[in-house]
Amino acid sequence: MNASASKAFSPAVPAFLGLAFFLLYAATAAPSLGWRDSPEFTVTAHTLGVSHPAGYPTYNLLAKALTFLPLAGLAFRVTLLSAVSAALALIFLYHLVSWAGRGTGDKSAAWAAAGTVLLFGLGPTFWENAGETEVYTLNVLFLVLILFCAVKWSSGRNEAWLYAGALFSGLGVGNHGALAFLLPGLLIYFFGHSRTDTWRRFFLLGFFFLLGFSVYLYLPLRSAANPTFDWGNPETWSSFFGHVTDRKDAETHFREVRHAALFWEPARIFISRTVPRLFWPLGLPLCVLGGVELFRVNRPLLFGLLWILLANVVFFLKWTNPTAFLPAWLCAAVLWGVGLARGLTWLTLFRRTAGRALLAALGCAVFLGGVWFQLPAQDRSHAFLPAEAFQDDYESMAMDGVSLTAVLWFHQRAYQDVFRMREDLTVMGLSDFLKPRLFNRVTRDRFPGVVLPPGGYEEASSVRYLQRFVAANLDANRAIYWEPIDLTEIFYPNLIPDQELLFRFTRRPVNPLEQTVVQAAFDRLRAKFQREIEDEGLLEDPQIDAYYIRFLTQFAVYLRLHGRPADSLAMLNFIKEMFGPGLKNTVTPDDLDNLDNLMGVSLLDLRRTGEAESHFRLLLSRHKESYEGWANLGLLFLKTGRWAEAKAALERALAADPDRPEALSSLAEYYRRQGDERQAVRLYRKALTKAADSRLAAHIRRELGGPTPAP
Numbered sequence: 001m002n003a004s005a006s007k008a009f010s011p012a013v014p015a016f017l018g019l020a021f022f023l024l025y026a027a028t029a030a031p032s033l034g035w036r037d038s039p040e041f042t043v044t045a046h047t048l049g050v051s052h053p054a055g056y057p058t059y060n061l062l063a064k065a066l067t068f069l070p071l072a073g074l075a076f077r078v079t080l081l082s083a084v085s086a087a088l089a090l091i092f093l094y095h096l097v098s099w100a101g102r103g104t105g106d107k108s109a110a111w112a113a114a115g116t117v118l119l120f121g122l123g124p125t126f127w128e129n130a131g132e133t134e135v136y137t138l139n140v141l142f143l144v145l146i147l148f149c150a151v152k153w154s155s156g157r158n159e160a161w162l163y164a165g166a167l168f169s170g171l172g173v174g175n176h177g178a179l180a181f182l183l184p185g186l187l188i189y190f191f192g193h194s195r196t197d198t199w200r201r202f203f204l205l206g207f208f209f210l211l212g213f214s215v216y217l218y219l220p221l222r223s224a225a226n227p228t229f230d231w232g233n234p235e236t237w238s239s240f241f242g243h244v245t246d247r248k249d250a251e252t253h254f255r256e257v258r259h260a261a262l263f264w265e266p267a268r269i270f271i272s273r274t275v276p277r278l279f280w281p282l283g284l285p286l287c288v289l290g291g292v293e294l295f296r297v298n299r300p301l302l303f304g305l306l307w308i309l310l311a312n313v314v315f316f317l318k319w320t321n322p323t324a325f326l327p328a329w330l331c332a333a334v335l336w337g338v339g340l341a342r343g344l345t346w347l348t349l350f351r352r353t354a355g356r357a358l359l360a361a362l363g364c365a366v367f368l369g370g371v372w373f374q375l376p377a378q379d380r381s382h383a384f385l386p387a388e389a390f391q392d393d394y395e396s397m398a399m400d401g402v403s404l405t406a407v408l409w410f411h412q413r414a415y416q417d418v419f420r421m422r423e424d425l426t427v428m429g430l431s432d433f434l435k436p437r438l439f440n441r442v443t444r445d446r447f448p449g450v451v452l453p454p455g456g457y458e459e460a461s462s463v464r465y466l467q468r469f470v471a472a473n474l475d476a477n478r479a480i481y482w483e484p485i486d487l488t489e490i491f492y493p494n495l496i497p498d499q500e501l502l503f504r505f506t507r508r509p510v511n512p513l514e515q516t517v518v519q520a521a522f523d524r525l526r527a528k529f530q531r532e533i534e535d536e537g538l539l540e541d542p543q544i545d546a547y548y549i550r551f552l553t554q555f556a557v558y559l560r561l562h563g564r565p566a567d568s569l570a571m572l573n574f575i576k577e578m579f580g581p582g583l584k585n586t587v588t589p590d591d592l593d594n595l596d597n598l599m600g601v602s603l604l605d606l607r608r609t610g611e612a613e614s615h616f617r618l619l620l621s622r623h624k625e626s627y628e629g630w631a632n633l634g635l636l637f638l639k640t641g642r643w644a645e646a647k648a649a650l651e652r653a654l655a656a657d658p659d660r661p662e663a664l665s666s667l668a669e670y671y672r673r674q675g676d677e678r679q680a681v682r683l684y685r686k687a688l689t690k691a692a693d694s695r696l697a698a699h700i701r702r703e704l705g706g707p708t709p710a711p
């Protein structure tokens with residue numbers, strides 16, 4: 001940055017803006033645990049554990065340093081890392097835009113940089129992430145630091161800036177692995193500006209990148225110490241590599257690009273829903289203007305920014321949460337700032353005292369107006385619901401109980417490891433049982449207080465091992481609690497509603513499920529929602545809905561499996577009324593499809609076939625190739641004797657997903673009713689290979705005349 005550029009504004013201006021935003025973010029930050037990954041990161045920062053892939057070692061080490069601050073609660077101290085990172089990112093964003101727009105004039109670039117900081121810092125997604133325990137604002141900080149170091153190097157030829165940028169790149173990948181896909185954009189900038197000694201510099205870049213990247217050594221070192229939260233146990237080379245590269249979700253990486261048929265729907269959602277949440281109408285023309293300006297004065301920077309923007313959008317295209325696209329919005333903000341600088345140069349407002357006063361007043365109005373407009377939505381300083389929503393269930397478990405959880409694993413580990421609640425309980429993640437190669441195998445060293453069945457288990461035998469584990473601990477008089485999840489179909493006979501949201505295992509099958517038990521469960525849920533609506537801001541907090549919709553939907557499945565379709569339908573109607581347009585209006589399209597499908601199935605159980613068909617048709621009107629829609633519509637046609645329509649619907653279901661057994665079994669039934677026994681047996685056998693240990697498998701065995709194993 002040249003000397004005149006630094007004098008356009010006092011160096012105190014970006015520092016003042018950063019301080020103002022830090023105070024704003026800290027004052028509106030969540031006071032305790034948040035949703036999604038927040039409880040996990042609170043635990044892994046406090047205990048120096050191993051987070052979910054790709055491990056986030058940089059984040060955990062920096063957050064751990066803040067836990068030693070002598071203020072507020074530990075969870076809030078971890079959250080402060082997000083606020084600090086966001087404020088620092090805005091300071092360096094100011095300097096980056098000032099430098100990138102210097103071709104338009106130093107003063108116009110400085111004014112444009114201040115405006116960019118105001119609008120980016122007040123953006124709802126950036127502000128939201130600055131006040132919660134997450135890695136995304138630190139990710140933005142590393143990205144803007146790398147860009148800042150790059151432009152400092154190219155403008156002054158001081159190689160120290162170049163290697164500092166490489167070091168920040170390695171550390172940044174240690175904060176969020178997806179940053180690695182953005183690094184080619186920075187190499188574009190490097191090769192575009194390096195004229196001499198390029199390969200020597202390139203190898204030194206690699207050295208300093210690897211130096212920063214070595215932060216990943218944290219994972220095997222900490223895993224070897226067996227922390228309470230040790231996701232994936234990355235102590236061997238294979239488990240370490242699988243963790244860092246996120247093999248757990250490898251199939252989803254760039255899925256939309258690899259399968260063209262899957263591209264257009266998320267692309268439409270991104271353009272129609274996500275972009276408007278982070279952009280505004282004037283932004284696009286200013287970005288174009290900024291791109292034209294950079295094409296004229298600094299093409300490597302333009303192409304580098306475009307690569308980062310494109311790579312970020314493509315990698316996260318399937319996400320509906322705009323948080324994932326913050327790197328793209330940062331690049332857009334730089335382009336926007338350069339375009340604004342060019343526009344201010346044309347207007348020449350800053351050359352007159354009155355014009356500068358007008359710009360200053362406009363900046364103050366933007367800041368104050370943005371705060372006033374968004375404060376009700378962004379102020380989470382009194383939001384204790386994330387920390388307390390599931391606490392009653394946790395504290396009400398029987399002494400020395402066992403908790404088998406999936407989604408609630410993060411919250412319950414925080415209750416135990418951070419807040420030291422109910423340390424007599426054994427909190428176990430279900431994924432450790434079900435996917436031992438990707439998570440962390442259940443061993444006696446990890447869980448000395450429970451009974452482990454003899455012999456090991458692999459993924460193929462994990463459900464049977466889990467069944468043996470439950471039986472052994474019930475025999476040892478341990479109470480075992482279960483979070484409502486997709487495995488409800490397998491375990492439902494021995495589950496009974498016990499807490500507000502949790503089930504408890506019973507030694508003998510719950511058969512029949514008494515009306516008094518169902519009514520008591522409904523009463524507990526009604527009281528919980530009433531309390532949280534009146535006292536804890538349930539209606540103002542949209543993120544809890546993902547938890548409740550999932551749990552209550554599985555509760556409805558449980559009721560239907562117990563032969564209570566009317567109660568199942570009542571639960572599903574409650575979900576639609578509570579979280580649909582009737583009240584909160586936060587049901588996602590996928591949840592809405594699931595609700596319509598389950599409502600149709602429950603209505604079919606009640607022999608209300610006309611109403612059931614309307615729900616399946618409604619689902620198919622939104623997703624023409626829905627497997628569930630066609631499979632259940634085909635089943636309905638079978639039950640009502642509409643043979644040709646049944647065959648066509650079931651074939652459409654198998655075209656949508658040939659590996660699901662339900663449609664195969666129904667199609668086998670169709671052929672049996674048509675007198676084609678050979679074809680029916682062939683399809684039944686094919687369905688049985690895909691049905692695993694389920695009620696459907698038992699049904700198919702009966703149809704084939706084979707033995708049905710005892711539950």
